[in-house]
Amino acid sequence: MKLYYSAGSCSTSCHITLEESGLKYEAVEVDFDNATDPNVALVGKLNPLGTLPIFITDDGKQLDQNIAIQTYIADKAVGKNLLPSVGTIERAQAMNWLSFVCSDLHKGIGALFGVSYISEDKAVQQQVRSFLVGRATECIAYLDAKLAGKEYLMGSTFIPADAYAFVVLGWTKYLDIPLAPYKNIEAYMARVASRPAVAAVLKAEGLV
Ligand SMILES: N[C@@H](CCC(=O)N[C@@H](CS)C(=O)NCC(=O)O)C(=O)O
Structure with a gap:
């Protein structure tokens, strides 16, 4: 492979x-x-x-x-x-997370890298940025709430969506979106980073 x-x-x-x-x-x-x-x-x-x-x-x-x-x-x-076995609700839930991270979180946060390509006008850039930050932080806050009391997205088992969410959330440091208000995410990022395969x-x- x-x-x-x-x-x-x-x-x-x-x-x-x-x-x-x-x-x-x-x-x-x-x-x-x-x-x-x-x-x-x-x-x-x-x-x-x-x-x-x-x-x-x-x-x-x-x-x-x-x-x-x-x-x-x-x-x-x-x-x-x-991933859980095919045909189980747990499988569907794990795929639900993968889909959320890909369609909502990835594209929500990732869109912010494109702001300067939309217009050279700083005022326009600021307007676009605040619109996109609003959507991105909605997804981040949703994720933070869902991680309450959990080690990983599915509870105690690491799934591919955790790898994906970890990478995408990491982009926030280049985009001036602080994760400090999101305590569950902060702990989650450290937890995922400490996995030997991730390191x-x-x-x-x-x-x-
Ligand atoms: N729909 C694709 C999107 C993949 C995607 O957005 N890849 C980005 C990197 S995160 C890319 O390769 N962009 C081209 C570039 O950086 O020039 C998927 O989910 O795999």
Whole structure:
């Protein structure tokens, strides 16, 4: 299995799930800040949308959406309990979290990176930013409330959505959105960061 990732982006969550899985994999860095990195051109060829993650299975099939990649890895990691069994309500709840993180949290927080591309006018940027911060903090506050009394999103078991939420919530430090008011999230971030697989991936991607 091969994962193309860029350090600290949403693809880092697939990297974490791979590391948690204990399966054999190759992680290939794509440096979007370096136009001469041949992997940047390769990404454009493999995925016309130009986005990561890109994941290649052992038999050469491609997946390029976080939810599908994370689910595939978790299902392959038999005995690791990364996702509940297919057909159970717990499975649906874990997928519910993966969907929330992908559609609401990721896109809610991630949209803030695009503010300066919308207009050069600072007043417009400020208006757009406050609109987007409103939506992002709604998702963050929702998550904080849901984490009350829990170690992870599903309770005491770590799931791929935890890897994904951890990575996306980490972007807030670049976006001037303080997490300090969200005590459950603060404790959750430290808890996830202390997992050996997470620490190994942060080190491998040069993020610590
Ligand atoms: N719908 C895709 C979205 C993936 C996505 O937004 N990837 C971002 C990184 S977080 C990306 O590769 N953006 C291109 C860039 O940074 O140039 C998924 O859920 O996997």
